[in-house]
Amino acid sequence: xxxxxxxxxxxxxxxxxxxxxxxxxxxxxxxxxxxxxxxxxxxxxxx
Amino acid sequence: xxxxxxxxxxxxxxxxxxxxxxxxxxxxxxxxxxxxxxxxxxxxxxxxxxxxxxxxxxxxxxxxxxxxxxxxxxxxxxxxxxxxxxxxxxxxxxxxxxxxxxxxxxxxxxxxxxxxxxxxxxxxxxxxxxxxxxxxxxxxxxxxxxxxxxxxxxxxxxxxxxxxxxxxxxxxxxxxxxxxxxxxxxxxxxxxxxxxxxxxxxxxxxxxxxxxxxxxxxxxxxxxxxxxxxxxxxxxxxxxxxxxxxxxxxxxxxxxxxxxxxxxxxxxxxxxxxxxxxxxxxxxxxxxxxxxxxxxxxxxxxxxxxxxxxxxxxxxxxxxxxxxxxxxxxxxxxxxxxxxxxxxxxxxxxxxxxxxxxxxxxxxxxxxxxxxxxxxxxxxxxxxxxxxxxxxxxxxxxxxxxxxxxxxxxxxxxxxxxxxxxxxxxxxxxxxxxxxxxxxxxxxxxxxxxxxxxxxxxxxxxxxxxxxxxxxxxxxxxxxxxxxxxxxxxxxxxxxxxxxx
Numbered sequence: 001x002x003x004x005x006x007x008x009x010x011x012x013x014x015x016x017x018x019x020x021x022x023x024x025x026x027x028x029x030x031x032x033x034x035x036x037x038x039x040x041x042x043x044x045x046x047x
Numbered sequence: 048x049x050x051x052x053x054x055x056x057x058x059x060x061x062x063x064x065x066x067x068x069x070x071x072x073x074x075x076x077x078x079x080x081x082x083x084x085x086x087x088x089x090x091x092x093x094x095x096x097x098x099x100x101x102x103x104x105x106x107x108x109x110x111x112x113x114x115x116x117x118x119x120x121x122x123x124x125x126x127x128x129x130x131x132x133x134x135x136x137x138x139x140x141x142x143x144x145x146x147x148x149x150x151x152x153x154x155x156x157x158x159x160x161x162x163x164x165x166x167x168x169x170x171x172x173x174x175x176x177x178x179x180x181x182x183x184x185x186x187x188x189x190x191x192x193x194x195x196x197x198x199x200x201x202x203x204x205x206x207x208x209x210x211x212x213x214x215x216x217x218x219x220x221x222x223x224x225x226x227x228x229x230x231x232x233x234x235x236x237x238x239x240x241x242x243x244x245x246x247x248x249x250x251x252x253x254x255x256x257x258x259x260x261x262x263x264x265x266x267x268x269x270x271x272x273x274x275x276x277x278x279x280x281x282x283x284x285x286x287x288x289x290x291x292x293x294x295x296x297x298x299x300x301x302x303x304x305x306x307x308x309x310x311x312x313x314x315x316x317x318x319x320x321x322x323x324x325x326x327x328x329x330x331x332x333x334x335x336x337x338x339x340x341x342x343x344x345x346x347x348x349x350x351x352x353x354x355x356x357x358x359x360x361x362x363x364x365x366x367x368x369x370x371x372x373x374x375x376x377x378x379x380x381x382x383x384x385x386x387x388x389x390x391x392x393x394x395x396x397x398x399x400x401x402x403x404x405x406x407x408x409x410x411x412x413x414x415x416x417x418x419x420x421x422x423x424x425x426x427x428x429x430x431x432x433x434x435x436x437x438x439x440x441x442x443x444x445x446x447x448x449x450x451x452x453x454x455x456x457x458x459x460x461x462x463x464x465x466x467x468x469x470x471x472x473x474x475x476x477x478x479x480x481x482x483x484x485x486x487x488x489x490x491x492x493x494x495x496x497x498x499x500x501x502x503x504x505x506x507x508x509x510x511x512x513x514x515x516x517x518x519x520x521x522x523x524x525x526x527x528x529x530x531x532x533x534x535x536x537x538x539x540x541x542x543x544x545x546x547x548x
Contacts, residue, residue, distance in 0.1 A: 030221075030222070033497070034498060037352070040352035044499070045503060047349040047512060
């Protein structure tokens with residue numbers, strides 16, 4: 001059970017990495033740009 | 048100390064003018080304070096040697112907020128303001144040498160696009176179909192508050208057909224453009240719009256690419272120059288006892304027990320009021336006029352996290368001859384990739400980008416009275432974008448080369464003998480905008496505008512940190528631009544009327 005969970009996690013990670021590198025550079029920059037702002041969203045919502 | 052007002056509005060930019068006029072109409076004793084000697088902020092006009100130049104804004108599109116203000120004031124807009132339609136809406140000089148003028152009629156524009164890019168005919172139709180609803184409803188959308196989850200839900204319930212635009216907001220302007228258009232020239236024109244909203248195509252809010260369609264609802268120039276927009280609103284509100292005080296700079300917002308109770312002017316005068324409306328950039332309002340020491344830490348963190356919008360240097364020319372132009376506006380577009388490259392490899396590093404993206408306005412084409420008879424005005428806006436602090440340079444030192452650079456571009460692209468016809472040259476650098484209009488870093492569009500700094504993630508028009516404080520202007524609601532700034536004033540006044548009326 002534990003082993004299969006580990007394998008699934010590893011597959012998900014590998015899939016995410018593959019997906020990330022399949023994106024265009026512009027899309028990656030867009031995601032990074034938005035991602036950097038995520039921690040501030042709760043504060044921004046209440047200002 | 049003066050304590051005779053219910054409302055003090057800081058800043059006579061469009062948001063300030065609109066909110067002050069509407070509050071006065073609704074019986075609030077209102078004082079509108081402006082630090083400069085004229086009204087309008089970025090939507091203003093100044094005179095030099097008989098030429099009347101527009102400070103920043105160069106056109107009126109999406110008329111609904113403006114019409115709504117006059118309607119709410121109980122006045123007929125046509126009695127106060129004459130809007131001259133611009134048709135063609137603009138001429139284009141694309142990066143590959145393609146040149147054409149875009150007619151105001153969308154069907155005619157579609158035919159013209161089919162002739163310059165036959166392979167794109169279907170893509171353009173799809174694009175137009177996808178954005179049509181948004182283009183038609185943009186006036187209504189920008190005038191509807193969307194500052195909280197409940198307000199956004201209410202908006203969706205009222206106009207369910209706009210829901211898909213909410214989903215499209217997850218994509219960048221570039222992502223959405225590429226979904227429909229393959230032709231690089233058309234892409235470049237659509238991408239140019241994202242700089243209108245203050246961001247490069249790869250970072251801009253997806254639906255901003257549909258702005259290119261909303262222009263077909265009409266692009267106008269106000270007779271008498273852009274200052275006619277705020278001036279006409281104030282004229283219409285004259286009978287409601289609205290007081291306007293020019294050259295009165297606000298230093299601080301006065302607080303008492305966590306609520307705003309007035310303002311302190313630079314000359315030491317205190318003006319006490321029940322309600323304060325700030326039309327100044329939200330960063331300046333919170334971090335300078337109120338001060339971090341008077342704010343909770345989370346609020347300082349929130350307001351500090353916003354990036355400022357980019358600056359747009361402008362060069363204004365007075366000519367003794369008519370320029371050979373086909374339309375009131377001319378845009379020069381770089382390819383979409385180039386627009387992104389300029390952002391990443393120049394702007395972000397503090398370098399001044401080459402002038403690929405620019406817009407030229409020819410106001411005397413619509414209103415010849417702005418210049419002496421037979422003379423003309425051109426306003427050249429670098430859509431660079433331009434960094435506030437150019438690496439190893441200073442805008443005051445760059446002023447002359449900025450003007451000369453614009454003239455060289457116009458010599459090459461528009462009028463080879465322009466130099467011998469120039470009578471007046473004026474330049475506004477990002478530093479000038481900061482000094483004259485109090486736009487920090489020359490950011491005339493307020494705060495950067497993207498998915499996470501729009502609508503409910505932008506500073507709320509009814510401050511949630513300081514009671515009795517309301518905000519209007521480009522750093523609230525849906526960002527900068529004439530219609531959105533006007534709408535921000537309507538929204539702020541609506542909140543106040545609901546809270547106190």
